[in-house]
Amino acid sequence: MSENDTLINMSYKGEMQFVAENSTGCNISLEPPAFMGGSGKAPNPIDYLVTALGGCIGFKTIMDISGKGFKLDSFSMKINGTKSKSPSRLFDKLHLIVTLSGDVDDLTVAETIENAVMHTCPIAAMFRETMEITWEHNIIE
Numbered sequence: 001m002s003e004n005d006t007l008i009n010m011s012y013k014g015e016m017q018f019v020a021e022n023s024t025g026c027n028i029s030l031e032p033p034a035f036m037g038g039s040g041k042a043p044n045p046i047d048y049l050v051t052a053l054g055g056c057i058g059f060k061t062i063m064d065i066s067g068k069g070f071k072l073d074s075f076s077m078k079i080n081g082t083k084s085k086s087p088s089r090l091f092d093k094l095h096l097i098v099t100l101s102g103d104v105d106d107l108t109v110a111e112t113i114e115n116a117v118m119h120t121c122p123i124a125a126m127f128r129e130t131m132e133i134t135w136e137h138n139i140i141e
Contacts, residue, residue, distance in 0.1 A: 017042065046090060054079050056123040057096065060116035065104055068112075072102035074140075089130050096135040109137050 009021045016037045021027050030045060031038035038044060043051070054077050062075055075098070082093040098113055113135055117124045127133055 015039070049090070050079055050081070050094070053094070053121070053123045053127055054096070056121040057113070057116045060120045061098070061109075061112050064112040064115060064120075065108060068108060070102065070104040070108060072100055072104060074102070075100045084131070091131045093132040093134065094127065096133070098135065098137040099140060100137070101140045104139065106137075106139060109139060113137055 005023070007023060011019045011021070013019055016031050016039070018030050019027050020030060028048075029042040030048060031042045033044045033046075034040040058075065058077055062072060065072060077099070078097040080095045080097070081091045084090060084092045096113075096117070098109075100109065117128075117133055117135060124133060
């Protein structure tokens with residue numbers, strides 16, 4: 001990919017609604033939060049940023065656990081945040097709660113989540129420059 005490749009095409013659809021199309025033709029809708037004129041029917045840009053973080057950490061964690069020979073039956077993540085009072089920052093802190101089940105041990109899960117947050121997820125690297133990211137995990141039977 002060169003620096004001039006189009007990553008996203010944005011189209012305004014009216015009534016504060018946008019559609020973003022990526023390079024493979026996938027479309028996603030977005031709008032501002034309701035307090036800024038959005039309808040509340042589509043995610044806003046901040047929702048997508050936090051979703052990107054969860055997706056990146058989730059993908060990396062599942063890939064690493066599977067790569068170590070473990071099998072997951074389920075995986076979910078809840079992301080809580082403490083909003084910043086500073087207008088130049090979104091959050092002061094994000095906290096991830098990962099819940100999973102399957103043939104996996106506690107140490108492997110702890111190490112793979114830490115590795116994703118601290119080393120292999122580029123979205124987490126960007127977030128960590130302006131906020132703290134913490135996490136915990138629960139293995140259910």
